[in-house]
Amino acid sequence: MKAGSSPPDTTASAVARRRKHHPGLLFAVAVLGLLFLCPVGYLAWGTLSLGGDFWATVASERTLRPLLNSLLIASATAVACMFLGTTLAWLVARTDLVARRFWRVVLPLPLVIPSFVGATALLSAFGQGGLVPFLPRIEGFWGAFIVLTALSYPYVYLPVLARLSTTVPTLEEAARLLGSHTGRTLTRVVLPHIRDSVAAGTMLVFLYGLSDFGAAALMRYDTITRAIYSSRLFDRATSLTLGLVLAVLALIVALIERAATPDRRPGKGIGRVQVQYRLRRSSVPAAVLASGVVGLALVAPVAVFMLWVIRGSTTVGVGYSGIGDGLGFLIGPILNSAVAAVAAGVCAVAVTLPVAYAVARRRNWLSHAAAASVTSVFALPGLVVALAVVFWAIQAPRPLAAVYQTFPLLVLAYVLHFGAQSMRASQAAISDVPLRYEDAARTLGVTARRRFLTIDLPLVMPGLVTGGGLVLLSTLKELPATLLLAPIGFETLATRIWNAAEDGFFAEVGITSLVLILLSGLLTWIFVLRRE
């Protein structure tokens, strides 16, 4: 190679520069970007019309403290979930961890437990008066941190697991043949491969941490969502302004994250057979880690639910009274939950795919802005998203307004709220498809549409399915949109749990939560894990 010449630039943006922007795709991306701005638009309109003062609200001490608390808990949880989710995914996907198949099915399940139920259960599980009195009951920051980490690590675990199951083994094999020890192979070869998926999951946990209300409130840790909730009726200007603060914050974080992500080279290929690592002396600590996580995040809540069911309730004729009482009242909610969750998962993947594709392949300011818009909604409390959808739907012209409180609008609300999950998972998967496949097809004269359907789509399927799975699990536990926007009388398992928990019908909370966990295990197995 002559001095002064450089190797051809193969980074994604350089490749994108050589490609034409597809006008249809750009149009779709622009429309979707606007659609996901609905909640922010509602908040901005409300803040302006009610005379909320954005800067004064941001700068007030009453806002700053809970806002900093929110950022602290969201960041801490995100970092913890990043390590935990990645480690668990690697153990399950690539090692000889004992009972791998069992862990694979069980590890995603904590995501389905509504955070207010998870927090209530963990408070009842440990400490004096609890199931396990010799372990301490932890409240405040650490309590919220433990609950949120235990319930949200699957946001990292699932995408990384999908990625680890499709990497190309050649580099890893080469590294090992050349005598590189396992730790070095992991950091130098494996980690760069899964970086996008790890980042996607970590970002989701951070946003979820900002939006959560139940866990922090029950753990008595003051966050910005508490301020949004407690002022929602008698100080609406503040409530909406604080919502806007959260949305703007999420937009900024999403844009920074985009800008800070190095322009990486597209993937080297998709593999079907992966390198397996032997744990040897690490096999016991690895099994202990997996057991510890599942013990805290799943076994402890399940044990508490069972205790509540066994204990029963002595109130005759009101609510579920315990073992021996019929479960027929759950059949409708089970079907409704399953239909809503599957519909939301499928629709979220389909709706966010153009944005994910554009961000991964056709990097430009429009796709970045659209992606930030999709991302920002996930940082908002569910109630804000639900009221935003009501706001826009109710003033739509007559024929459109007919969708108000119908199933399609409910699914749209789920897609708006959780679209960030499917988008990030899809995006991570798409950016791993090597461009040379596409280039080869293009050379052979294959149309863009056909290239996407026959090359990209099959290769990114595991990523899409994972994103759909995350949305499915999130929808199963969703409350505010379901309560406000579902067709009247449409009960889900989550709304039943809320109904029972609100007035302390714990036997009913217990049985319904157990059914919810079983249903989510079944659905993730059918739709997600079986397909990988």
Place this chain on the structure above:
Amino acid sequence: MAVVLGLVVASCAGGDETVTVYSGRTENLIGPILEDFTEATGIEVEVRYGQSADLALLIDQEGDRSPADIFISQSPGAVGFLAGKGKLRPIGEDVLGLVPGEFRNANGMWVGISGRVRVIVYNRELVDPSELPASVFELTEERFRDRVAVAPANGSFQDFVTAMRETHGDNATLAWLEGLVANDARTYASNTSIVQAVGRGDVPMGLVNHYYNFRAKAEDPGVASENYYFPDRDIGSLMIVTAIGVLSTSDVPELADQLVEFMLGEAQRFYSEKTFEYPLAAGVAPSSVLPPLSGVGVATYDFDRLGGGLERTKELIDESGLESS
């Protein structure tokens, strides 16, 4: 798919003989009564359950297009919010007359259907009943430092503060709230979480509605939490009513009135027998396990008279810093 189709059919089938209720009371506490109503009158009832405050916001946002005919609120605050926005229509005099004046809105916009009393829930292993205060105002004394739980984001607590403003004035109320903060009162998310924490012994006592401890005992008869009622009509044992109102946008106001009347008639027994609440219609006796109404403090719920209304209550709570303590 069958479920979706079923829903579409069901939503089309709702003819004139249907009343749509937005209920801040949960299904376990009101569903059976609504079923009885349909059985007795043939009028179908469709219900949307949710938090009272969220449903009030929903109705406000729905404006003229609200499908709701009736709003049922866990506490007067949320229904007062709608009354203040002109979203409710007056209830007929003959129906209002079923309930004593102190349990309904002064302008007849809403009426109470059942009541819960504010109490102290305490852990009998940690607290000797003789140490319990004679008035809620004593909770700011040194002997209660770090021993009292409150749920300031909760609607019942906020309504109680509003009533305190009415009876004792804004200055005394703010001083009391600030006194709680200075006395390291502990903030919890909800009534239920306070009752659980007291039952476990995490905190010796807390301010809640009486009904939650009956629920706690129904689930766990051995739990160490007990109710304490402030004596002598102290504002601390205020009656918080569950309120019902008819929306001004309802297209079936006669049917809605019928449901309100039913709530104050046959349905009243449900409260004394099944939910340990106070029935509010004149002549219906509460459960014998409850102290008689004569000992209970009652606000007039003429909140419109209060300067700044419920918004001012929220301001006072904010000013005291109780929520983030």
